[in-house]
Amino acid sequence: MPDTLSLWMRHETRPNEQRAALAPEDARRLIERGVLLTVEESTQRVFPIHEYAAAGCEIVPQGSWVSLCPAEEHVLGLKELPDEPALLRHRHIFFGHAYKGQAGAGPLLRRFEAGGGVLLDLESLVDVDGHRLAAFxxxxxxxxxxxxxxxxxxxxxxxxxxxxxxxxxxxxxxxxxxxxxxxxxxxxxxxxxxxxxxxxxxxxxxxxxxxxxxxxxxxxxxxxxxxxxxxxxxxxxxxxxxxxxxxxxxxxxxxxxxxxxxxxxxxxxxxxxxxxxxxxxxxxxxxxxxxxxxxxxxxxxxxxxxLPAEASRAFSADLWPLLLALREGSPVWERCLHDFRRAVASVDGG
The missing domain is CATH 3.40.50.720 (NAD(P)-binding Rossmann-like Domain)
Structure with missing residues (x-):
């Protein structure tokens, strides 16, 4: 993993989804530790964009990860991606709900396979005993x-x-x-x-x-x-x-x-x-x-x-130290990557 970690927090496209994976105060904590953090504007996020700007985040238009985000960056979100682009080339972190045979899992995983991207599913963010490390x-x-x-x-x-x-x-x-x-x-x-x-x-x-x-x-x-x-x-x-x-x-x-x-x-x-x-x-x-x-x-x-504010702050407090570990090749994230590869292989085999 590179010494400098770049994260891009996207706007959530699902209606009524006002949560954020990172609260502004935890965005500041990451930036203070050398993380480069880009945050998309959002018409529905519970936290106003000026709080992210004050924390030191770069602010960009909503949905711009598709065209502006470098392929090597991690795109952070919570819920499902929009249907486009059809080919997913970034390393995405969100709740993909794609590893238990849920509806839509196959098409989503094939989009990553076709684009060369990776899904680090937050459902797989667990310790060695399988306990969730960040959850709502x-x-x-x-x-x-x-x-x-x-x-x-x-x-x-x-x-x-x-x-x-x-x-x-x-x-x-x-x-x-x-x-x-x-x-x-x-x-x-x-x-x-x-x-x-x-x-x-x-x-x-x-x-x-x-x-x-x-x-x-x-x-x-x-x-x-x-x-x-x-x-x-x-x-x-x-x-x-x-x-x-x-x-x-x-x-x-x-x-x-x-x-x-x-x-x-x-x-x-x-x-x-x-x-x-x-x-x-x-x-x-x-x-x-x-x-x-x-x-x-x-x-x-x-x-x-x-309860978007309370839920987001609690989740963010768990998540931000784990995001910091991305640049260290943490076993936590390696398990996520293993689960992704196994899920893709299962789709191909099925």
């Missing part, structure tokens, strides 16, 4: 549980809009008189699960905390006896479903809202195969059952953007 899990869990409670109370409106944590909590705290909601959080001791439990505590909702012990010998009757299910478990191998379609018609079912924070729909890792498509900001809820015993699912794959 806490705020994904917090937002997912909060939306479930608001929907159960009839307070969720669409389309969703980004908020501060203070504004969200102010909506969560007032509990209707006599309300007695219960929730079960699966994966309760991971980042997302802890975030979900924090939100439920703010809402005054009793939470059952389930982890691997409870899912290995799953008590489906107990699961169905809760009002809300928040799934925040992360797994790298298929597991037995937590719910099946037959469970939705169980006459004993009390469960009325599912918030699938993990959102592995379309993958063989999906532990909730009772719905077949993600929901979004325009339509955050899908009805699985209607009439007298409704059951709804919330499955939004960029939940942390509901």
């Amino acid at each position: 899990g806490h705020w994904a869990g917090y937002a997912g549980a909060a939306l479930a409670v608001l929907h159960r109370r009839g307070l969720l409106t669409s389309p969703l809009v980004s908020l501060s944590q203070g504004a969200l909590d102010a909506t969560l705290r007032p509990s209707p008189a006599g309300e007695s909601l219960t929730a079960v959080v699966i994966g309760a001791y991971g980042r997302g699960g802890r975030g979900a439990c924090d939100a439920l505590r703010t809402a005054g909702v009793e939470a059952s905390r389930w982890n691997s012990a409870e899912t290995r010998a799953l008590d489906r009757d107990a699961l169905l006896a809760h009002d809300i299910l928040v799934n925040a478990i992360g797994t790298d191998h298929p597991v037995a479903p937590f719910l099946t379609r037959a469970d939705l018609d169980d006459p004993r079912r009390r469960l009325s809202v599912i918030s699938d924070v993990t959102c592995d729909v379309g993958s063989d890792l999906n532990a909730l195969p009772v719905y077949d498509r993600a929901t979004d900001w325009e339509h955050p809820v899908e009805q699985l059952r209607r009439h007298s015993r409704p059951l709804d699912v919330i499955a939004i794959d960029n939940l942390p953007s509901l």
